[in-house]
Amino acid sequence: MTVVAVAVAAVVAFIASSIYYIVVSPIELRALGDATPDRGKPHPVKAAAELVRTAVLASVIAWLAGRAGLLGLPEGIGLAVLLWLAFPAVLLSGSMLWDRVPFVTAAMHAGDWLLKLVLVAVVLGLFR
Amino acid sequence: MTVMTPAMSPTRRLVPGLYLAAAALVPLVTASIWYTVFVQAWVELSGIDPAAAAEPSVWEMLGQLARNTVVMLTMAVLISRLGVRTIRGALAVAVTVWFGFEAMSILGSVLHEGYPLPLYLIHVGDALQTALVMGLFIGLARKASAR
Numbered sequence: 001m002t003v004v005a006v007a008v009a010a011v012v013a014f015i016a017s018s019i020y021y022i023v024v025s026p027i028e029l030r031a032l033g034d035a036t037p038d039r040g041k042p043h044p045v046k047a048a049a050e051l052v053r054t055a056v057l058a059s060v061i062a063w064l065a066g067r068a069g070l071l072g073l074p075e076g077i078g079l080a081v082l083l084w085l086a087f088p089a090v091l092l093s094g095s096m097l098w099d100r101v102p103f104v105t106a107a108m109h110a111g112d113w114l115l116k117l118v119l120v121a122v123v124l125g126l127f128r
Numbered sequence: 129m130t131v132m133t134p135a136m137s138p139t140r141r142l143v144p145g146l147y148l149a150a151a152a153l154v155p156l157v158t159a160s161i162w163y164t165v166f167v168q169a170w171v172e173l174s175g176i177d178p179a180a181a182a183e184p185s186v187w188e189m190l191g192q193l194a195r196n197t198v199v200m201l202t203m204a205v206l207i208s209r210l211g212v213r214t215i216r217g218a219l220a221v222a223v224t225v226w227f228g229f230e231a232m233s234i235l236g237s238v239l240h241e242g243y244p245l246p247l248y249l250i251h252v253g254d255a256l257q258t259a260l261v262m263g264l265f266i267g268l269a270r271k272a273s274a275r
Contacts, residue, residue, distance in 0.1 A: 012179065037241040037242070040242075049239055053232050053236065053239070057229070059228070063227075064224070064225075067210050068206065068209040069209070082202055082205070085202070085228060086201075086203070086229075087229035087230055087233060088229065089143075090198055090199055091233050091234065091255070093191075095135070099174045099176060
């Protein structure tokens with residue numbers, strides 16, 4: 001059951017993340033103009049790697065939530081928000097602080113991570 | 129007259145808190161060493177101002193301490209919720225969250241934004257050493273509080 005839940009969570013988060021970037025990328029382009037990072041065109045290999053990355057993320061959340069007794073809803077969402085704050089949000093604030101990454105880009109990625117983490121927690125909670 | 133047993137001693141009660149403070153503070157030192165070792169590659173690959181990299185401002189260091197504190201507190205909560213009471217267990221949790229969140233998070237920039245792989249390795253290596261240092265001190269705090 002856990003493997004199926006992780007797989008479904010990874011696919012749902014991957015699709016939502018792809019839609020998120022389609023919607024949000026023009027905002028970044030408008031704000032940064034020529035300074036917008038060139039992400040190239042979508043490629044099957046990149047998509048597959050992204051799916052694997054999301055599956056790793058879902059597996060780690062499933063492991064942590066399962067062992068900590070936080071797989072249910074809404075406590076799983078609480079865990080997801082805590083993990084988002086401590087890891088992607090902190091890392092992205094570091095990229096602004098030390099690598100001078102523009103706020104718009106960091107905020108866009110932070111939004112993607114929050115979306116993914118919460119969706120993974122919700123799917124894992126529904127499969128519980 | 130009150131007899132202070134070792135378990136009631138205020139000094140002993142302070143020890144876990146001191147370990148937790150060290151878990152946030154010591155990575156400032158180890159990260160400084162880390163980036164001093166890799167400063168040339170870091171500056172070249174990220175295109176940041178070499179002077180800023182060599183001498184971070186007080187505000188930047190305070191910002192880094194605040195970031196470390198958020199990560200440390202989250203790791204301490206996780207380690208506590210998982211019932212881990214050993215240093216080895218705390219280190220295992222630290223490596224797991226590093227791999228699942230930090231290594232995976234920065235990997236997205238390599239995949240989609242042409243972020244240089246050596247720069248990724250520098251940052252992810254720093255994140256790993258930070259996670260291990262925090263795991264070590266949180267593990268020591270858990271051991272101290274369990275006594």
